[in-house]
Amino acid sequence: MSDSLWGIDLGGTKIECVVIDPITLEIKERQRIPTMGDLGYDAVLQQIKKIVDQVSVSTGLKPDKIGIGTPGSTNPYTHKLRNCNSVYLNGQTFQKDVQALLGIPVTTSNDANCFAISEYKLGIVHDQYPDAKVVFGVIMGTGVGGGLIVNGEIIEGKNGIGGEWGHNHLDDSGGLCYCGKLGCVEKIIAGPSLESYYEKLSGSPKKLKDIVESYRAKTDEHAHKTMQRLFYNFGRAISCIINVIDPDVIVIGGGVGNIDELYTEGVKAAEQFVFSDYIETAFVKPKHGDSSGVLGAAFL
Ligand SMILES: [Zn+2]
Incomplete structure (x- = not known):
């Protein structure tokens, strides 16, 4: 089992990365950097690589897989993102591209799905409606x-x-x-x-x-x-x-x-x-x- 869970949120203005302990669910590290969406899709991919490298250096940990919350959703047949308000993402095979760039398995999901699973696992549902x-x-x-x-x-x-x-x-x-x-x-x-x-x-x-x-x-x-x-x-x-x-x-x-x-x-x-x-x-x-x-x- 991995000694850490890695998550990234790809927002319109910032990219955030967290590392969570899989046993205690304690947040070990949290960093954010600008998305750089105005520089285009490739620049955003490089920002994702940059934050993963940065967090690896500061924690001394390496991810063996990573989850990414994105706007819009991935078409399950073409594997292309669509419905994103950050329009440079639409039509891109984002999951495959990040996976190739980082060299580890990458799972993506819509940001509202990530919100829901977070409140289920770590939030109000976990605490009050188990x-x-x-x-x-x-x-x-x-x-x-x-x-x-x-x-x-x-x-x-x-x-x-x-x-x-x-x-x-x-x-x-x-x-x-x-x-x-x-x-x-x-x-x-x-x-x-x-x-x-x-x-x-x-x-x-x-x-x-x-x-x-x-x-x-x-x-x-x-x-x-x-x-x-x-x-x-x-x-x-x-x-x-x-x-x-x-x-x-x-x-x-x-x-x-x-x-x-x-x-x-x-x-x-x-x-x-x-x-x-x-x-x-x-x-x-x-x-x-x-x-x-x-x-x-x-x-x-
Ligand atoms: Zn509509």
Whole structure:
């Protein structure tokens, strides 16, 4: 058995690497460097090699395999990445390329899958819901993603899109999504979508954090409408997930997931749409917040 688990999170602006003790699950090392995405795909590959070399030097350890969380997902047939908001990654055989560069086995998965597995293995699910069999990890931030864990395994799915609820159709009023479809969940309930809805109503821009504050202060009818629309549509969107996979726990990360009222008003809205006379599903915040993805990558 290896004496360490290695995980990398490939973000839009930074690449993070962690080394975890496989027995104690203690984090032995954690480093980040810039992604350098503006210099193109090859530069990003070199940054990945650089951080692995750096961490090897500082820990005195060498990985015998490595897990990497990426945006988008890998097409299981062509092995090419797609659906990445960091567009230089789309069409690249990323897993193969990194594997060739590092000379060790590399496993990749979507960053929301890594988030879900991290909270399952090391986070809130492990701590508070150890008997949970079905866990849905949700990231609601600048986009909306999801990862599904069943009996401890990530469900990548036949088409490699398991858990991708952010691009279910929700409402045409959200407009055209970068994915080419109209009215995706993400275009209604992600942070930028909430901000642009608010701006359309009020005629002036406001950051999400300030919209939430105005909503709580009951001083801004547009903030009230924006938040009501979020809760209602979160309820509609998540009810489709509950009706199909009926998770024990839904862990919600990201900036929108941080809004407390989502766990009261949003859940109340979901209750209206779920095909059950009650909901026992636990809706919880993650233990590791934004740093969850890189920890999950180490378990791929
Ligand atoms: Zn979409």
